[in-house]
Amino acid sequence: MKLLMCLNCNDVFSLDMYEKGCSCGRSKGKYINQQLAEYTGEFALPLGFTNSSLIQAIKHQPNEGMGKEFTAFVIPKNCETFFKRF
Structure with missing residues (x-):
């Protein structure tokens, strides 16, 4: 899963097939297809999750205490x- 973090306003957001942006408007991005994505902005930092580890964490979510990493x-x-698109 691809995400963007704006280092100006600290928003973290997922991408979609339409362009999305942070609350300050300085970081934007979108999926081009199922695998490719692009982003813009001097404060945009691309992040990722390993999908398989996220799915396992969801499956093993504890009832209390620390969440599954x-x-x-x-x-x-x-x-x-x-x-990055310039």
């Missing part, structure tokens, strides 16, 4: 599937 990561600046 899953893998999240900062997507590299040079990425074939999530690229």
